[in-house]
Amino acid sequence: VLLRTADKIFTVDVGLNGQIRWDGTPLCRCIQYLAGHSLSVSDLRRWFQVITRTLTTVWASRLMLAMEKAINEKESKGPACTFEFDGESSGLLGPGESRWPFIDGYAFATWIYIESFVDALSTATVAAAIAAAASAKSGKSSAVSAAAAASALAGEGTAHMPRLFSFLSSDNLGIEAYFHAQFLVVEIGSGKGKRSALHFTYPFKPQCWYFIGLEHVGNHGVMGKAESEIRLYVDGSLYESRPFEVPKISKPLAFCCIGTNPPPTMAGLQRRRRQCPLFAEMGPVYIFKEAIGEERMGRLASRGGDIVPSFGNAAGLPWLATNAQMQNKAEESALLDAEIGGFVHLLYHPSLLSGRFCPDASPSGAAGMLRRPAEVLGQVHVATRMRPVDALWAVAYGGPLSLLPLAISNIQEDTLEPHQGNFSVSVATTSLAAPIFRIISTAIQYPRNSEELGRCRGPVVLSKILNYLLRTLSSLGIGRDDGVGDEELVAAVVSLCLSQKINHTLKLQLFTTLLLDIKIWSLCSYGIQKKLLSSLADLVFTESAVMRDANAIQVLLDGCRRCYWTVLEKDSVNTVPLTGVTRPVGEVNALVDELLVVIELLIVAASPSLVSNDVRCLLGFIVDCPQPGQERL
Structure with a gap:
């Protein structure tokens, strides 16, 4: 009943350019509390529909935040x-x-x-x-x-x-x-x-x-x-x-x-x-x-x-x-x-x-x-009652991955690949990305959702969506000079990778496809990339085993060569056509320094038997480093 009421009230604000005729905050709060106690699959689908119908209003993001709070509600922690x-x-x-x-x-x-x-x-x-x-x-x-x-x-x-x-x-x-x-x-x-x-x-x-x-x-x-x-x-x-x-x-x-x-x-x-x-x-x-x-x-x-x-x-x-x-x-x-x-x-x-x-x-x-x-x-x-995390598992094939279409503004009809739509819809959908990633991070702490994510090649799907989101954020540009939206997304992705406690293989895949892939982050601003690399440096102390299993040193060095070379090579990532600006050499070298800090910490944290392989990897990279002014190793 509350979701139907929200649908009738909030759709009135569509096309009003952010103006609202009625404060629906108490209604969102009521939906949140009731859903935190019990959320059926049919109600969850209705919730998705209301968010879709109100995408260009302020209520879409508020309804998504209400869903996130409902999943983390204290009452959902008890027996069913x-x-x-x-x-x-x-x-x-x-x-x-x-x-x-x-x-x-x-x-x-x-x-x-x-x-x-x-x-x-x-x-x-x-x-x-x-x-x-x-x-x-x-x-x-x-x-x-x-x-x-x-x-x-x-x-x-x-x-x-x-x-x-x-x-x-x-x-x-x-x-x-x-x-x-x-x-x-x-x-x-x-x-x-x-x-x-x-x-x-x-x-x-x-x-x-x-x-x-x-x-x-x-x-x-x-x-x-x-x-x-x-x-x-x-x-x-x-x-x-x-x-x-x-x-x-x-x-x-x-x-x-x-x-x-x-x-x-x-x-x-x-x-x-x-x-x-x-x-x-x-x-x-x-x-x-x-x-x-x-x-x-x-x-x-x-x-x-x-x-x-x-x-x-x-x-x-x-x-x-x-x-x-x-x-x-x-x-x-x-x-x-x-x-x-x-x-x-x-x-x-x-x-x-x-x-x-x-x-x-x-x-x-x-x-x-x-x-x-x-x-x-x-x-x-x-x-x-049915907990919200159980409803997410039962709502569709892929479980919590069923949230991802809400973060996409358009798709190509022949390939079904994510494609940027009109400006207002793109802004609206990208604003939902961070809470969606946080909801998924909570959901996969439960075995059935974790299994569903692994069975549906979830890390690969999430990597494609993240790549699309970062490209969209970079191309929109307007109103995002402060990088606040990007920073929230980075924190959500880090939280998603850290949340997996029961399936080491899935956690390894999440780290490899989302955090260690410098290529998809190279589209972001200098501040966001620096935050990502500093977050990786912090993770070395708590997640060194996962990063070691992911071959993080070699992956980061490969990413450095593809994304941070001042003289582009054949397979280098060129962000100029998308962002319209050339990154200053000082910023690029500063990012290389941050990346090398991560690598140094990984080597220090390694057991003596693995250090020789790490040094051999670094020496090979130095010999093959053709960049003048970037021999910083």
């Missing part, structure tokens, strides 16, 4: 399928046990997006003070007083403390984790009215995806004395580990609540405490009957919340993979499932929710040995 808790009465109620299942500790892990903590300013101020006291190193008294204050606030019901989980016996003994404003608190009830709490110091933000892991680790000290600690993991990394004695609980587990605590009507519980449900989205919920350790918690976080684990003999072998990256990912996932399967107590995945019940996907639940479904409390909905 989540539980939605409304913050009023919703939650999941797991089954009770005839005994306490967490004798050897416990661990809890999930992905969470908190819409709101629903706290007053005074409560937030108190929570911040408690967190500061808890993090102080002045002694145990500060942590104890902080825990007492947090426990008092939670116990008296004077503030809304949304529960992450509650594992309680029928007489209110057990473990609870809740948010006191932005801070997570773990509270233990051990009998005779005694409650102890631990206040973590990580400030969680609303409307942001997190992987949260909590685990209680029990160790035996040197003197035989038991030592225990509670660990908080945020996004897979151990953030905080605090000593905390968890008393033994001998009562049976009566309530296993997720996203809430038991309502006061249940068995007369919590006479003075109200129900505090979360207002949040939550991904798969893992409950372990003992700690799984830092390494496994990190692997679980990096795997993400989209996987429905498979345990035991029914898991099979991960052989259905379309490329090496997906194969490795599937094998790592299967290995992780095999390692954690023995520790899983309960596992609830939102994609399995049916009606008022969510089946247990733990090894015993999936095998049918025990039926332990979670019952829905209140209204719990399942949100499913």
Whole structure:
């Protein structure tokens, strides 16, 4: 609906030479936020159509920037399928046990997006003070007083403390984790009215995806004395580990609540405490009957919340993979499932929710040995969505390469090669190039888009488009003396080459065709070429292996001879017919100096066994250097 509205409103501005009749910025922002949450293929195609129809207006570039922001939106980082808790009465109620299942500790892990903590300013101020006291190193008294204050606030019901989980016996003994404003608190009830709490110091933000892991680790000290600690993991990394004695609980587990605590009507519980449900989205919920350790918690976080684990003999072998990256990912996932399967107590995945019940996907639940479904409390909905990067993969053959036609003003009908169109359309399309390259750089960080780029000879296609764009920018000339547009494009191309982390071969091809090919950059201004070469010099320190595999020294020397010779040779690149000016000899020699700095750094960074080949390459170049006044090696 918003895209159709944008189409009707923005097309009115076509032909008004940059003037606008209505400020559509709020509309673009709404489209961006909604698309960041979920973007279907049909909506993405409609988005392309709106940009095409408004090319000669200011709204085409703003719509493209909105698409770029939507792909990088925080909300798109979470699982594709989540539980939605409304913050009023919703939650999941797991089954009770005839005994306490967490004798050897416990661990809890999930992905969470908190819409709101629903706290007053005074409560937030108190929570911040408690967190500061808890993090102080002045002694145990500060942590104890902080825990007492947090426990008092939670116990008296004077503030809304949304529960992450509650594992309680029928007489209110057990473990609870809740948010006191932005801070997570773990509270233990051990009998005779005694409650102890631990206040973590990580400030969680609303409307942001997190992987949260909590685990209680029990160790035996040197003197035989038991030592225990509670660990908080945020996004897979151990953030905080605090000593905390968890008393033994001998009562049976009566309530296993997720996203809430038991309502006061249940068995007369919590006479003075109200129900505090979360207002949040939550991904798969893992409950372990003992700690799984830092390494496994990190692997679980990096795997993400989209996987429905498979345990035991029914898991099979991960052989259905379309490329090496997906194969490795599937094998790592299967290995992780095999390692954690023995520790899983309960596992609830939102994609399995049916009606008022969510089946247990733990090894015993999936095998049918025990039926332990979670019952829905209140209204719990399942949100499913398609991430923008997934929509880009599915929209057309080539995946993210389907954006490239928006950067081309015209094509030759017989060869389908990019061809410069009229002035206004050429200016409009080239202005979209930088955000398009940045979108592609984000998209190919995901395996399916990376595979699609490699399968469709993406580096070669990108090189042709980049060559066309730089030629167009050079021929337009007007209004681009400052080189701002070119500089943004250079930064986008560098970002594209650096973004590929999972496919070394593809990254090598991107470096070779886009960054190391001096020929396509020789059309740019002196400042832009100097920026490119200085960027290459910086990359030597972080990407020396890729540049070495790309034979960067020989490629750069060949580019130097073709593009920076003052006396042209047969295969030299002559930019005079296109730009209309002859580059000053001083600028050419300055560019040669910058290029030689890159080569020098590459030689210094090389291993001793490769230096002899590099020197041989340089000597051959010097012997064959026919240029007077350019013997700068």
